[in-house]
Each structure stands twice: as structure tokens, then as C-alpha cells.
Amino acid sequence: MSFGISGWGCYIPRYRITTREIARVWGDDPLRIRDLYLIEEKTVENYDEDAVTMAVEASRRAIVRAGISPKDIDAILVGTESKPYAVKPIASILIDALGARYNVQAVDSEFACKAASDMMILAYLSVREGKYSNVLVVATDASQGEPGEHLDYSASAGAAAFIISRNDVCAVIEDFYSYCSDTPDFWRRDGCLFPVHGEGFTGEPAYFRHIISAARGLMEKMGLKPSDFDYVIIHQPNARFPVRAASILGFPIEKVKPGLVVDRIGNTYNASALLGLVNVLDIAKPGSRILLVTYGSGAGSNAFSIYVTDKIEERRGRVETLQEMLKMKIYVDYSLYSRFRKLIKMLQ
Amino acid sequence: MPDYSIPVPRYWRRIGEYYRLEASRCLKCGKVYYPPRARCSCGSTSLEKISLLDGNFILREFTVLHSVPVDFEKQKPIIHGIVENVNMNIRLITQISDVLDISKLHKDIPVEPIFRVVKRDGNIGIICYGTKFRPKSIEGV
Amino acid sequence: MQKVYVKSISVITAGRHYDKGLRELAGRVLIDALEKCGDYDLDYVILASAFSEVVEEQLLSSSYVCEYVSLEHVPNIRIELGDASSCAAIGYAYQLIKSGHANKIAVVGVDKIADFISVKISKVLSHLCDSTYESYYGVTPAVHAALMTKRYMEKYGCSYEDIAMWSVKMHEHGSKNPYAAMRRKLSIRDIMNSEVVSDPIRLFDTALPLDGASCIVLSSEPSKEFKISIEYFRTVSYNTPITMREDLTRLYTLEKCRDVVSKFSPTIFEVCDKFSIFGILSIESLGLCEYGKAFKLVADGRFDPGSDIVVNASGGLKCLGYTGGACGMYLTAMLVMELLQLEPFKDVGDHDVGLVCDIGGSDRVSNVLILRRES
Numbered sequence: 001m002s003f004g005i006s007g008w009g010c011y012i013p014r015y016r017i018t019t020r021e022i023a024r025v026w027g028d029d030p031l032r033i034r035d036l037y038l039i040e041e042k043t044v045e046n047y048d049e050d051a052v053t054m055a056v057e058a059s060r061r062a063i064v065r066a067g068i069s070p071k072d073i074d075a076i077l078v079g080t081e082s083k084p085y086a087v088k089p090i091a092s093i094l095i096d097a098l099g100a101r102y103n104v105q106a107v108d109s110e111f112a113c114k115a116a117s118d119m120m121i122l123a124y125l126s127v128r129e130g131k132y133s134n135v136l137v138v139a140t141d142a143s144q145g146e147p148g149e150h151l152d153y154s155a156s157a158g159a160a161a162f163i164i165s166r167n168d169v170c171a172v173i174e175d176f177y178s179y180c181s182d183t184p185d186f187w188r189r190d191g192c193l194f195p196v197h198g199e200g201f202t203g204e205p206a207y208f209r210h211i212i213s214a215a216r217g218l219m220e221k222m223g224l225k226p227s228d229f230d231y232v233i234i235h236q237p238n239a240r241f242p243v244r245a246a247s248i249l250g251f252p253i254e255k256v257k258p259g260l261v262v263d264r265i266g267n268t269y270n271a272s273a274l275l276g277l278v279n280v281l282d283i284a285k286p287g288s289r290i291l292l293v294t295y296g297s298g299a300g301s302n303a304f305s306i307y308v309t310d311k312i313e314e315r316r317g318r319v320e321t322l323q324e325m326l327k328m329k330i331y332v333d334y335s336l337y338s339r340f341r342k343l344i345k346m347l348q
Numbered sequence: 349m350p351d352y353s354i355p356v357p358r359y360w361r362r363i364g365e366y367y368r369l370e371a372s373r374c375l376k377c378g379k380v381y382y383p384p385r386a387r388c389s390c391g392s393t394s395l396e397k398i399s400l401l402d403g404n405f406i407l408r409e410f411t412v413l414h415s416v417p418v419d420f421e422k423q424k425p426i427i428h429g430i431v432e433n434v435n436m437n438i439r440l441i442t443q444i445s446d447v448l449d450i451s452k453l454h455k456d457i458p459v460e461p462i463f464r465v466v467k468r469d470g471n472i473g474i475i476c477y478g479t480k481f482r483p484k485s486i487e488g489v
Numbered sequence: 490m491q492k493v494y495v496k497s498i499s500v501i502t503a504g505r506h507y508d509k510g511l512r513e514l515a516g517r518v519l520i521d522a523l524e525k526c527g528d529y530d531l532d533y534v535i536l537a538s539a540f541s542e543v544v545e546e547q548l549l550s551s552s553y554v555c556e557y558v559s560l561e562h563v564p565n566i567r568i569e570l571g572d573a574s575s576c577a578a579i580g581y582a583y584q585l586i587k588s589g590h591a592n593k594i595a596v597v598g599v600d601k602i603a604d605f606i607s608v609k610i611s612k613v614l615s616h617l618c619d620s621t622y623e624s625y626y627g628v629t630p631a632v633h634a635a636l637m638t639k640r641y642m643e644k645y646g647c648s649y650e651d652i653a654m655w656s657v658k659m660h661e662h663g664s665k666n667p668y669a670a671m672r673r674k675l676s677i678r679d680i681m682n683s684e685v686v687s688d689p690i691r692l693f694d695t696a697l698p699l700d701g702a703s704c705i706v707l708s709s710e711p712s713k714e715f716k717i718s719i720e721y722f723r724t725v726s727y728n729t730p731i732t733m734r735e736d737l738t739r740l741y742t743l744e745k746c747r748d749v750v751s752k753f754s755p756t757i758f759e760v761c762d763k764f765s766i767f768g769i770l771s772i773e774s775l776g777l778c779e780y781g782k783a784f785k786l787v788a789d790g791r792f793d794p795g796s797d798i799v800v801n802a803s804g805g806l807k808c809l810g811y812t813g814g815a816c817g818m819y820l821t822a823m824l825v826m827e828l829l830q831l832e833p834f835k836d837v838g839d840h841d842v843g844l845v846c847d848i849g850g851s852d853r854v855s856n857v858l859i860l861r862r863e864s
Contacts, residue, residue, distance in 0.1 A: 014486060049464060052465075053464050099368055328486045339422075346422065348471060365622070366625075383622045409636050411632055411639065413627065413629065413635075414684065415631060415692075416629075418606075423627075428626070430731075441622075442626065
């Protein structure tokens, strides 16, 4: 019996802003910025979009892809760090938006960018245990960075959703390995508008330590080497970090590229590595093995080994691919960006 | 407690219609109604709930509203359109979102339903969600 | 069965009456009309108002108006039918008197919408649309009118300027009417330069929401000075959303009143032109001309004062102002003056039967009244 992904879906907004445009407004050298992050442009949510609306769109597509009814879902687990309500879960809105049963478990979770992948682990365990047959796992974020600061160049909006199931599994979760510690590299105090971070500290002691440890821990536990994997997908706050991490782990760049989507989407936080996974699932052949390594500041990492089955072929074509969504883009300038992202303070 | 302006039950009881475009269909003659009804014009009071989300939608007519009501002040202009679900033979009035260059929007294009924020009740009230539509393709918009 | 006569009328020019609340406005016209009658004996006061609760947070508004003019024991009721409240209220009074249940009734149309800022006015007006399924998403009556206008333009191959000529014509008439709130002549260029409300409709082509009040006293006995009776009343509804109507270029409710026009042969009309398209479609739907022809006929002066058929010699709601539930009362008061050829209507011509109609929402309900001047 195998357990894992029986359907996947994603959603990115249609609007885009280039890092060049942001640099223009804040007096940065656009070439230096591009070189720093290797991000060309990022998604911008419309005024009427938020983490909830994107979660609904991604979930609807995952359900269609899996070929199940919303009534077949036993639990809805959401990972996010940009909830529109501090108290009121996205998961509950998903129940009615999707037409799921009321006899479901529903919960939101937070661990910076990692929570959705934590939900994936719990979904997998509950499905394997037998209590649930289908679990919807959603990664959604419409996060913001302080205007004119590093994060303003990368923080973007997007969502990815997966049906974790015991039936019709097209991508088996073979095993996983977690590695966490108290490492304050990036945080947002309650009530604060934007997060802050430790700049250089977010690198070695945080991102790289946890990702490398989780990935090596998994490979050692499973007795696998980089050559046993066809794809490696790593959390991507920019394009440089995951490329370097993959190199440290011994993966050639060709195995990294298909899972690297940050250059044209930006950092979608919980959906960051998971949109990379969506991109790979859109093309991976049966028999491929994927190493997925997520990361959440604070800090922690989950590494997964995912094996693609021949059921994947019939899942293609049912909904748009991430690449098709990427083509549907409309550029905005910084003024519209500010308006859409509600950066301009209002009275009410 | 401060007076948040949208009473919650009024929004909550319409969640089926707002989130899933729930309409009524007469079990006797098959006529579909949106907004939903309790009694069909054929006389039957047996109507079932159906979602209009499935099916192909075409934009039949639209106008760009500039004199928006106060709760939409920061969202102007708003495009309101009449879209038709050609499979179920029913039309509805809806907002058309994700259009930046209105001069390129035209009638008879395919549109798709999307789940979006309709309005936010200030800083303390609820966020109201609903279904809007957008052009299926961005050719020109 | 008793006859129903107009005993007296009273009108306050619509405007931004910041210094007057609902009861002061209504009280003014009520006192004025009753003074003209010579006594305060009344069987009923019927208040026609659409927005009282929203604007003044006042229920039982008819009772508070009566208190204000010391009609402490007069039975009263408030009628709301959106912007068709007034003719509905007149119709209600007409039926009470005709059936012998009452002899003298004061019908007062009043609304105070100008207290609000413009974006709030748009919100309040959106209560005329389906608040759960349309206004929830920001639809206002202007959106309906714009969709109807666009459809009409496409069907009959006319431009928006052709439609907006209605307002130019209205201002021609209204410039001579001291009861009108808007008395400046307008050119088509003035209209096209004004801001867009809901495309293609422009601000200077819409009837401006204003505070207003008007009173008509109806009685089984005519006035000593004139004899105008209400000969007929009909209310027609079409309780469906505009998305379920086959044709956005027809007013289904007024079409159902063509037999009234044939039977009573009115020659002077006051129609509800809250948007130009409604004025044009009223003429066509009542059968005064073929569909698709009214906009040109109006612009060419076919229905000007002095013609055999006269429409909106007062300048219509475009010039009188859009006074919510009081709209129909203004139109009816104007029609009375036109039938009597009182100033400023000395040159409308000699008409003895007139028709006034008001429309609630976007063709959801219409009320039609036939007024006859008897010698």
C-alpha cells in the first residue's frame, strides 16, 4: 500500500512587478539587485486577493486533478504566515468554499515558510494510519516585506495544494526527515506589519544548517545518494540559496532547475518549495524520484523523498500547469503595487 | 464592543450563494434561478440547490462603474458584467476582476469564476468573500 | 364609489436642505397644501418615502410628521416602494377614497438623501438593487441603467450622445420651471465633459439625488378653483432580476399599461426619467411611438410643449431632481399644473387628460395615474 500525493494544484495571481521597477523607486541598482537574488519579477496579488482566495483556487484545482469530490476530504490542513485574520482559520473558509463535509478536521498552522510541509507530514501519517482517506494540504501566502528593504524584492503571493491519499497515488511519499532548532533568523512580532531578519545570519546558521542537515539526514536514513534522485527542490527565498545548497549536497544544476521557480514568481513563503514541486509534478516521468527540502525560519527543515508513479500521466491536462499560469501576466508599477498590497495607510 | 457594520448572520447565511454560486433548480421543470427561489414559476415548490461553478461562462454585457458605493471606494472603478453560464442557461450580474486595461475588454469573451474578497469591514469587522469573474485569457487585457 | 379629486398641491424645490429634517420638509408642504384647502380635516396622512430609516433612522415616520403639524389624531401610514413610493401612495389614497373608506387624504412624498456624502449616497441608492446578490458586490441603479443604455445603443445603432440629448431637452424645459432644482440649459458638450458615472452614462445626464418634498391632497370633493380628478390608477410589477429578462430595451411594466393609454387617450405625460434611458423607454413602452424611435423624436421636439402629445414639460426628474420616494409626487404635481395651464406651463397647450407614471428600481414596478381636468 502506498501513500502520498493523488492530486496537486496551484494558484499565482496574474499581476507582476519587476525587481527593476522596485529598485527604481527605492534608489537601488537594478543590476546589483538582480545579481543578488536572481529574481526577475514576482507575483503581486490584486486588491481583492489574499491568502484565503489563493488557497481556494489552488485547492479547487487539486481536487479536480485528484478526480475526487470535495465531500471525500477528511481533513483540511493549511500552512501560512499571512492569515488575514489573526484568529479565524483559512481552513474553515475552505470547507464551505470547496463544498467539503462538515465532518472534517480543519486547522491552520504556522512555522514561517515550513508549516505547509509539516501539514504534509501529518497528512501522510494520518492517511497511513488509516483514519483518513484523503487530506487536503494547502500552502498559501501573500506576505509582505518592508518597502524598500530586501524582502520587498522577493516577498510575493501564491498557493499550492495537495491531496494526500491512500488511493490513486501518483507521487508516493517514501520517507521524510525533520530537523529543527531555536534559531531566530527571521521573525515578526505580534502586531508588527513586516518581519525582520538577521541578514547574513539567515544563511549558514539558519537556512543552510537546517536544509543540509535534513537532506543529509534523509538520504542517510534511506541509504540514498544524490544520483538516486532525478530532481531536487529546495526552499527558495531567492535563486542563489537553493542553488548553493544543492551544490553543497552534491546535486548537479540540471536536477535543480526544474524545481526552481522563484526567478519569475518570487518567494511565496509556504508555497515556495511546493510550487517548485508542482512545477516538477507537471512534467516528471513515472519512476522519477524527487528530493523536496522545505525550510521555515525560526528554524526548521523537512526533507521528503517522493517517488512518481505511472498514475501521474492521467492526472496531467485536467487543470492548468504552473507554466501556463506564469504566461498569464500583467505588469504593474510600484504605485499600483502599493495600492493592491494595501501598503498605503487608510483611515479605516 | 465597537459597532462593526456588517451583521455576521446576514453574511453567513449566504455563504453557499457567495462562495459556490448556489442557485435553485426546479425538480419539476428544470428551470434554474439565481438568485435562488422557494417556488418555481411553474408552480412547484420542490427546488434543489445546485452550484453554477461548473460550466462555461461568456461575458454578455458590462459597464465600468466609477460612482462606487462607499464600501468600495478604494476599489474603483469596478467593472460589473452580466455573465452567462451557457450550459445551464442562466445569467448573473457579477464583478469582473483582474482587468487593468479596460479599453481592451469586450463582450462575448469566455470568463471564469474566481473566489475573491468582496469587501473588508474596516479594521475590526469581517472580511466578506464572494465569487467574481475574470477573462479566461489575458489576450489584450 | 366616490370620485377622487385633487384638492390642492404643494411643492418645495428640491435641493440640499441641510437645515430641514424629514419632518420639517414634509411638514412644510403638508401645511402649505392644507392651508390651500382651507381646513385641516383629514381622514389620513400617507407618507411616501424610500430612505427615511436609512437617513434619519426613523420608523413610524408618518406619525412623527403628523405630530410636527399637530395632526395628533389623524391616522397615518408610510408607504415604501423604492423610487415609486409616491404614485403608489397616491394610488393607495385613491382606492381608499374611491371605495368610500375615506373622504380626504393628504399624500406627502419626502426624502432626504443629500445629508450624505456622495459615496454614501451611492451606497444608499444601491438599496434599490438586490442588496443580497447585487449591491453586495457594489451594483448600483446606475449600473443597471448603463447596461440597458448600452444594449439600446447597440440594438438601434445610436450613440450615447443620442441618448443624452434627452437631458439637453429636459433642461430646455426645466430652465423655464421655477420649481426645478436644475435650471441651467445644458449642451451635449457639457454632458460629455462631465465625469463618467457608469460607462457610458455621464454625471450631467443623471437626475441628481436631492432632498425634496411635495404634497397632494385628495378628496371626494373638488377644489373651489379647479376640477382635476384622478380617473384611474394601475400598478404593474415585474418581480424578476434584470438577468432573467429577455430584453433590456423594454420596460415590461409600462408595456402592460398600453391599454390605459388607448382607453383614456392622455395627451400630456410626466414620465420617470431618473436616467435618460428610462425616459426614452417610458415613451416607447407606453406605445407613444415605436421602439428605437423615441430618442430622436424627443431631440427633434416632437413632444415639446404645444405639440399634440407633450412629455415632461416640467423638465422631468432631470431638472426637478431625483428625490427618492418623492419623485412621483413631483411629477404628479407638475402634471396638475400643466393640465390647468398654470405658470410656468401656459404654453403646454390645452390638454384635459394626462398620465403620470413612476418606476420603482429597474422596471420592477410601475405606477400609472390618469388625471382628468373637468370643466
